[in-house]
Amino acid sequence: MSRTRPSNRVAVAFASAGVLGLGLLSPVASDALKSGPDAAGRPASLVVRTAAGKVRGDSRTGYDEWLGISYAADPTGADRWKSPQPVAKWSGVRNATAFANRCAQNTGWDPGYEKTITSEDCLALNVYVPDGAKADAPVVVWIHGGGNTGGAGQDTDPRKFVQQTGAIIVTVNYRLGALGFLNLPELRAESGNGPGNYGLLDQQAALRWVHTNIARFGGSPKNVTIAGQSAGGSAVCDELASPTAKGLFAHAVIVSGGCNLQTTAAGQAQSTAFVKTVGCDTASDVLTCLRAKPAAELLAAQKKSGVSPSVGGTAFPVNPGTAVQTGNFNRVPxxxxxxxxxxxxxxxxxxxxxxxxxxxxxxxxxxxxxxxxxxxxxxxxxxxxxxxxxxxxxxxxxxxxxxxxxxxxxxxxxxxxxxxxxxxxxxxxxxxxxxxxxxxxxxxxxxxxxxxxxxxxxxxxxxxxxxxxxxxxxxxxxxxxxxxxxxxxxxxxGNPNGSRTPDWPKYSIDTGKLxxxxxxxxxxxxxxxxxxxxxxxxxxxxxxxxxxxxxxxx
The missing domain is CATH 3.40.50.1820 (Alpha/Beta hydrolase fold, catalytic domain)
Structure with missing residues (x-):
């Protein structure tokens, strides 16, 4: 099978359909593939070498896509309610042609969410690169909404955006609900970084993956825009206020989102109620009990005792609402x-x-x-x-x-x-x-x-x-x-204005113009x-x- 592109991309021939079906290549064939961007900035082939290993994407009309790339390890077992851990490196070439699991969540009214989802091995992202991407293309990392309890990166299909703008889009899965935001003293004793904010830390891990790897896809790690809607928009403000997110993005977009995290005390009160609902409040070791529970039980308990993000840890030490009022945040447009x-x-x-x-x-x-x-x-x-x-x-x-x-x-x-x-x-x-x-x-x-x-x-x-x-x-x-x-x-x-669009002024308290x-x-x-x-x-x-x-x- 061969592929040719009018854009002077390198054509790659594969001799064995059986090898392709397994998503693997021989060492010789693998080494022969160019894994960096070509002169125009786009990847020279559908196989790209990331820091953890090579991934093979797929070609679409006007753009290429790499789906379901793991940016962190499976957060199950002993790693449930821990900060995202590095993904293990792999040899050969992994297929990146299908979305990863959605993160565990209850049913919702959106198409595709008619059944409860219990998968926890879900920390993956998707990369979309347009044919017209220039060298060091701008990158937009999109954080989906869903009330911090639902949704996935795959909900967003950015094909018209990448083709019109030439930007690279990255969409992200992150842990949700009680699995993403539990805040307990026992968890704080394990790590001062994570309690209450594992899903937000997942987003930072994805941003670090982008910083390390996106140049291989033709993107600029120095020109990353973090954007999100609803809960995802609020997460953008959370990351603006996070000292551990400093330097991971150059611009921010908040769509229908606010700037507020509940207090640590409120988060712990929610989490304590959740622990009681799930039946681990009398256990001699609460965390061992919780980590042994099937995801389905945790999701059932979450319907009665919801858990939301809260202030806590070294990554989110202050309410983002306070941070933006005082100027103590990552200052980007x-x-x-x-x-x-x-x-x-x-x-x-x-x-x-x-x-x-x-x-x-x-x-x-x-x-x-x-x-x-x-x-x-x-x-x-x-x-x-x-x-x-x-x-x-x-x-x-x-x-x-x-x-x-x-x-x-x-x-x-x-x-x-x-x-x-x-x-x-x-x-x-x-x-x-x-x-x-x-x-x-x-x-x-x-x-x-x-x-x-x-x-x-x-x-x-x-x-x-x-x-x-x-x-x-x-x-x-x-x-x-x-x-x-x-x-x-x-x-x-960092400025929305360009030719042939009405002038968009910077917001000023004096004029109130938007x-x-x-x-x-x-x-x-x-x-x-x-x-x-x-x-x-x-x-x-x-x-x-x-x-x-x-x-x-x-």
Whole structure:
């Protein structure tokens, strides 16, 4: 079998289909393969030598991919709840043509997550290199979302991003839930580095793998952008605040994520409750008991006693919210933002999706539970009489308070680093894959008033989320092209601006200007071509009633 490329890549012939099927080559054939980048910066063949051994990727239209590369050892047995350990070196050539196991997690509504996943041998990453990659190409390391309890690197298909920008994309698996974030005194006694943050330490291990190996794929270890959405976006802020992540990335992108870790005490309280639920609280050796439990039992206990990341250890010694307020963080350019109805998804998910739409009584209960001493003011500012349903009122309240918190983050970061803020305001967008598919079957989902672009809706404009192409109209496709241009420029030099895109100003507390990302509404029968209608605006505060939220006592 032979492969030739018009881009002057070296063609490699393999004599034995049987050898290929095993993913192995003879020593002579293996040594004959070039494993470094060619003159243009791309790998000269599909076999690349990493620090641990050689891997063989696969060729796609417009790009090559290497899937399921282990960046750390199997974190099971005695290594369960330990910092990620080095992967053992191997001889010969390993196939990197299929995704690794997803990390252990309970079921979810996303396609592919219909069954419980119990695999723990999952610490792997995926590398995507476009045909048009230049030498020392910029690298984007993507951290998936999923509430720190679900998801995997393979959820992101970056093919349109790599082909348009020429950047290299790396997607990452990391430990989740109780397996990723347990914080116990017994674990602290074993190691002062890890308790509460094993999943975050996995991300750092992946970044170190990139630093060591990405040049072999044509990427620049000096020009790495770390990016993530939702829980992945929050993880980016966690890494900004981590002293042990210093120097591992040059730019950061936070998509619909915050900057906050719960306290060590809160993390330990959660973890203690989890230990009791799983039945190890009376064991003479708690860690031995926990490490002997099958993953299925741990996941079942996690449904009743969830565990979230918390401050702790030498890697995450302070709350990232405090770090960004005081300037005590890894100072790199940051791009960050949100959708214009972030909380519409959660109103639907927590109420109508479960068949229990929010009532007036529940609305008041939620406001009082969430806003405490300020609840009467919130209820007066957002009266039920102003909305079609209690759920719509609750979405408006949550959108307001969330947007205020995000505006504060914009301001904190902008005091110290170039900060580019945005809001994805394409309210007519098809919703992200899981909701879009649900709407095909459910009248409740079709008729629900989400209030605009919801959490996750913007991801499909950057890459194919969950491998699905959504039915965007031509104006929205133009917006997608524009957003990818902004992201590509930011990955290149920490500034999203380039030719043929509206100017995106740095965020300033004085002006409050951010980029509003939206598509035009071009008439199909008109004389104008489809287009994006994004622009810099100072209307974010008024749109989300931020003056009211700023007036409340903290």
């Amino acid at each position: 940051v791009m960050l933002g949100q959708t214009n109805s972030e909380r519409g998804l959660f109103t639907f998910q927590n109420y109508d999706y479960l068949g229990t739409p929010m009532t007036a009584a529940v609305y008041e209960q939620q406001v009082r539970a969430t806003y405490g001493a300020n609840a009467d003011k919130v209820l007066a500012e957002y009266p039920l009489s102003a909305y079609g349903t209690p759920g719509e009122a609750w979405t408006a309240v949550q959108n307001g308070s969330t947007s205020y918190t995000r505006q504060q983050l914009f301001g904190s970061l902008s005091r110290y680093v170039p900060t580019y803020a945005y809001e994805f305001a394409e309210s007519d967008t098809p919703h992200f894959t899981s909701i879009h598919l649900l709407q095909q079957k459910s009248e409740t989902a079709r008729d629900f008033p989400f209030g605009g672009a919801i959490h996750v809706d913007d991801l499909g404009y950057i890459w194919e989320y969950l491998g699905q192409t959504l039915p965007y109209d031509d104006d929205q496709l133009e917006l997608s092209h524009q957003m990818i241009s902004y992201w590509g420029h930011f990955a290149d030099d 980029m509003s990302l939206k598509a035009c509404d071009t008439a199909p029968s008109g004389n104008r071509a489809p287009a994006a209608c994004s622009k810099a605006t100072d209307g974010f505060a008024a749109e989300h009633d931020l003056g009211f939220w700023a007036s409340l006592p903290s």
